[in-house]
Every structure is written in C-alpha cells, then in structure tokens.
Amino acid sequence: MASNPTLSDPASVPEFVTNIQKGIEVFGPLQGYELYDLRSVGTRTLYITYLSYHPRKPLRWQFVFYSPVGAEWKLLNLRFDDTVEQSLIPD
Secondary structure (H helix, E strand, C coil): CCCCCCCCCHHHHHHHHHHHHHHHHHHCCCCEEEEEEEEEECCCEEEEEEEEECCCCCEEEEEEEECCCCCCCEEEEEEEECCHHHHHCCC
C-alpha cells in the first residue's frame, strides 16, 4: 500500500496499518471472510466489499479499484469499519 501512488495520502499508510492492528485487538483474530458486494461502475471502476469475521464482531472492508486505459488495476481506496449492522439493514 505504501508504494501505491494512486492512494490519496500514502503518508497515512502507517496510521492505517496501526488502526487495522487495533481493530484485530478489539474484535479478535480473523476467523474467516467472504465477499459481500461487488459493483462495477462503468468498465474501469470496481467497488468491492468484504466481511471479515472475528470472535466479537464482523468488520466491513471496502476496496475501490480503477483501471486506467492500457494499465493494470490500481487500488484507489481501502477502508474498514465495524458498522456492518447498519449496512445490512434493508432500505
């Protein structure tokens, strides 16, 4: 991630890694994961959401990928949170 020039702020990667470590400390070790949602926006942008399962609570991981013309897919954004129950409530 730190070497990915498409991230909005590569300098924030160490803080993000620390937040991931804190999340694992709070919710417990990874017990599994699965794809929750996969959406393409046009032909060059993907929004992918995974749920990771932990002893205390699942976490939601959201990835945004972009494919410039003639180039490979690049990670534009990655975030995680513990608001899974709100995202699963139907509209």
